[in-house]
Amino acid sequence: MNFSSFIQYIASGTAYTLGVTLVALPSGLVLGVLFALLYVYGGRVVSRLMSLYSTVMRGIPPIVLLFILYFVMSGSVNLSPFWAGSISLGIISSAYQMEIVRGAILAVSGEQMLAARAIGMSTLEAIRYVILPQTLRLAIPPWSNEAAIVIKDSSLVYALGVPEILRRAQLISASTQQPFLAYISAAVIYFALVFIANRLLARLERRLTIPSNP
């Protein structure tokens, strides 16, 4: 067996890798933005709760949450390995994305909020039309970091037997006794995915850049 057939065999697991990523990242984004807004504008009690959520979720290794969701919760909810993995990665990512967005809100807010309120906008209108459009632009560079981490962390679902890239690399390594080729192929595929994602986000960042004179 040569390198390209290794790549071919392992790459067929890419669908699972992408699947987990495409569930975890967007759901983490929606929750992250929501939680960040609640953290900044939600008042003291809500803000405390969000801070607690962030601390706890960033303090747990993703694989531990994944096991909790799959093995402990499986008594009450019937979660497939794929969904248990995607959801736990999404939850953990939401805490990191919340901190990314919160930082960006704090950089924009304050005076921009003041200016928006001064023309008669409510806080919600100001968030929607003034704060978020600027915040999300600012968040793209750190967010592309988080995207890379989620793509790579999606490999954790291999522990539950989901036939994604790493799992397939493990299988072919065992059957061919060629671990070097197997894992190098997996590394190449992961790298390609992260590289493409970062390139796309960099392009998005450029397209959304607000023009200004140097």
Next chain:
Amino acid sequence: MPKPILTIKKLTKKYGNNVIFHDIDLVVNEGDTIVVIGPSGTGKSTLLRCVNLLTKPDGGEIWLDDLEITAKGADEDRVRQHIGMVFQNFLLFNHLTALENVKLGLTKVKHLPEAAAHEKALAELTRVGLADRADHYPGQLSGGQQQRVGIARALAMDPRVMLFDEPTSALDPELIGEVLEVMRNLSLEGMTMIVVTHEMGFAREVADRIVFMEKGSIVEEGTPDDLFYRPKYERTREFLWKITELYGKKEAKE
């Protein structure tokens, strides 16, 4: 009898035990241009922010026409639509062009249809002499141009009163003139304005009344001639001439 637009009664603001200003009384009539002067840390900016409720006063009343806006249950967002505010640091919406900055309040707050909002926004930009910069972003404009967009943004809401919080303090000297020119025209058009500024030339020429504040209260209030030539208090004279000397030179150069 001139009609009062804005009536401030016994207005007080403190942060903890720190009194910013106390028992401020001020009546602003329709078409008046009031210039507020005084040393920094005297509470002038906080006073302006209280007037449009961006900061909550701790005591006293503010009346806009026949409505007490400091009353419980007053619709703050609605009140602010009627009171325009121009900030020292412009505070334009950085992600929007000059035109969009002016238009945003029209479409999202006043809910004007797109075409009407566009037309109105362009008219306001024309009024401040910036129609040709409509598609520029704040980062592509000079400080003076940004501040004029800030004025147009506030004007677009058709406010009853315009508040100016040191509108030229953050500008390079050569850019101050264009902003003062816009404000001068507004005053001549009969806009009711309260202006916190150190520009004594502007105050002397445009103000109907000058209010001198120090340490959280109004020391003296009167016409420019009264305050410059017949002040009741020595402190007023001292401050006015010191400021004129500091800022007057800049104006002479223009």
